[in-house]
Amino acid sequence: MTVAHSRPPVTPGGSRAWRATALSGVAVLALVTVHMVAHHFVVQSVGGLRSYRQVLEYIGNPVIFVIESLFLVVVTWHAMLGLRSVLFDLGLSETSRRRASRALAGLGVATVAYGFALIGILASRS
Amino acid sequence: MNPNDLDAIRDARRAPGPVLRKAPGPVAWFDVRRRRAGSVAFSISRLAGLGLVFYLYLHLAVLSLLLRGPGAWGSFLRVATTPALLGMDVLLLFGLLVHGLNGLRVALIGTGVAPDRQKALLWTVMTVAAILLLYGALHILGSR
Numbered sequence: 673m674t675v676a677h678s679r680p681p682v683t684p685g686g687s688r689a690w691r692a693t694a695l696s697g698v699a700v701l702a703l704v705t706v707h708m709v710a711h712h713f714v715v716q717s718v719g720g721l722r723s724y725r726q727v728l729e730y731i732g733n734p735v736i737f738v739i740e741s742l743f744l745v746v747v748t749w750h751a752m753l754g755l756r757s758v759l760f761d762l763g764l765s766e767t768s769r770r771r772a773s774r775a776l777a778g779l780g781v782a783t784v785a786y787g788f789a790l791i792g793i794l795a796s797r798s
Numbered sequence: 799m800n801p802n803d804l805d806a807i808r809d810a811r812r813a814p815g816p817v818l819r820k821a822p823g824p825v826a827w828f829d830v831r832r833r834r835a836g837s838v839a840f841s842i843s844r845l846a847g848l849g850l851v852f853y854l855y856l857h858l859a860v861l862s863l864l865l866r867g868p869g870a871w872g873s874f875l876r877v878a879t880t881p882a883l884l885g886m887d888v889l890l891l892f893g894l895l896v897h898g899l900n901g902l903r904v905a906l907i908g909t910g911v912a913p914d915r916q917k918a919l920l921w922t923v924m925t926v927a928a929i930l931l932l933y934g935a936l937h938i939l940g941s942r
Contacts (some may be wrong), residue, residue, distance in 0.1 A: 694905040701898045708894075713937060719874055720938065724868035751851045758844065787858060794864055 696750035703743040708739060710736065732798025744780060744787040752780040839900050839924075851891060870931040871874055885937050891934045899923035 711730065712720030722730060732735055759772045833841075863870045877883060903919045906912045912919055 690908065694901075694908060697898075697901045698905060702901060704894060704898065718845075721878055723875070724871040726865065727864060727871070748852065751854055754844075754847045755851060758848065783854075783858070790858065790861060790865070 689756070693750065693753045693757065696746055696753065698748045699746045700743075703739065703746055707743055708740055709737075728794060728798040731794045737791065737795050740791060741788065744783055744791070748780050748783045748787070752776045821876055835920055838903075839920055843897050843900040843904075846893040849893050850897060853893075882938075887938050888931075888935045891938070892931055895927040895934075899927045 677779060711722070715722055715724070715726070731740065756776050759776075760769060764772060831842075859873065898938050900920075900923060903916075903923045906919060907916055
């Protein structure tokens, strides 16, 4: 069925958000490949899951630490942009869109902060 | 494409006022009935994306078990290496491949790198995804 409805309002920066999603998506694709291969596929264990000691040795490597930290930031950024896009498609008002953007930014910062704390504590135990 | 069709599309884009769309509404993207392959790929990719966001937080929660020491992590490993959970890992890999490679296709089209190769790109990335999924599934399930 084809139905006429109002054209959605043009969001300032909408194009910028799309470019950010695409850019972060390409970065996530590269980093998730490194993560999957380096963390799971090179390990000779069931399901590619490392033991407690192996995880600490892995995250204690400075290069891996930087890669995993970058992965955390980029994947969270991409996830928040994706959630924002889904929420905006619900037809929110301009005020609700601003609130949603702020809430997602806060959630993203909290996620990255918790992830950094987790990685940092585990790296310090290696 | 007929030049008249292109003119009609350009005129429709420039026209103010209501836009004609199938099944309008906040979750129209979820309805894939009578949609083209690209639209179906968008819906599947978005569903996979929502699943991956859920997994991001599940992954952080699981990794938090490491803070409780080797005992808690060992208990998790015993559950995580059961066939059912390894099957969920394959499902995760499916979501990653579909969302990641379809996203790459959309980025190539949207940035103007390959704007007129939509269908060919879709089938190429889905073929690559199927091959990688098969390899990954054999690696994950064959590790038992």
